[in-house]
Amino acid sequence: MAYKAQYYPGATSVAANRRKHMSGDLEKLREVSDEDLTACLGHRAAGSDYPSTHPPLAEMGEPACTVREAVTATPGAKAGDRVRYVQFADSMYNAPATPYFRSYHAAINYRGVDPGTLSGRQVVEARERDMEEVAKEQLETEMTCPGLAGLRGCTVHGHSCRLQEDGVMFDMLDRRRLENGTIIQDKDQVGVPIDRKVDLGKPMSEAEAAKRTTFYRVDNVAFKDDKEVVEWVHRVWELRTRYGFQPKN
């Protein structure tokens, strides 16, 4: 029987959503064009070629190396792209993703990525076109609600603030806002105005966000309600504690 990966324990909706994020089995909810994504990321002009940091690998004449032969280079590495980043902030008020699960999604489903997990934001560094592929999937699928999450390269403040009256996560740099029922972004990740208004789609309703979230919250699905998760967390903590206990005499 073929092995089927078991990503995360638990019987609640939060646990099921966490398994979805980790496995990459995600529902696509919206469309963001490549040019719009490039504009929002702000690393190069929309529609321009990818700048490179070295010649394509095929032209470089690589040394004989078993590891290089065994590991196929990613498209970005083959082309010699620069390493660039995408960074998301997710509201603690039932945003679909949490920083850890964005990292798990990137690390499990993509090669050549370097996810960084922080308390209120999550960054993925990779070759530019590889990074854009991760960013596009995370932005277009149920991993992101445009109202409760945002592309934020700097000044990420807002993930733990109360939501605004219109239900949108606070953004100090006003990169995106609710206009006529959809979220419109007119600045790039770092707050520099861009030449277009990017429609990121409708924000999720409160009920939908509560259904799709990977946050355990006492006012939605409490962590302690998920008996299997609690059991496994206890087991992992116990085993790592025992492993770390090394009497010297």
Place this chain on the structure above:
Amino acid sequence: MREIIPNKDGRIQVEIFPSRLLNAETAEILLTELNKVEGVFRAMIQGPRLPRKVSAGPGTGEDVRHTARKIVQIADTAIELSISVGRIRLEIADADVKEEIRTVCERILPFPFEYRTGHFFHSKATVSDYAKHGANANPSMLGMMDPKANVEDQVCILGAQKSD
């Protein structure tokens, strides 16, 4: 229910903590209505800052032009909101005023809010207050502003012209 402990002037302090950050329009209506209540002596609003310029990252120096940063009119005074209002602290005369304020909030705020009594403005000058304002600081200004800021930028005295 917690006992209301007045300060030495017999005044009490309350805090309104809405479950959402107020937009400028709601904040203007609420502050205007609170200003109409007799027996409110001091008010302080607090919330996340709305900067004029980007202060970090590659976009440093770019204008933000935040849509929430608006000029609000409270009585005869125009104030530029440089924060998104998330908390309002008031010093009021007595428990009757407290209930009147609760009624105003219930009427205006379209979402739940926390409403509590406590000591929110400090009554003795701190070292920072001493460094900024000296030994003879106006006691009614204590706890009203960031000690690093200018009084003119952060404190409005409503109806000051009338009383003059």
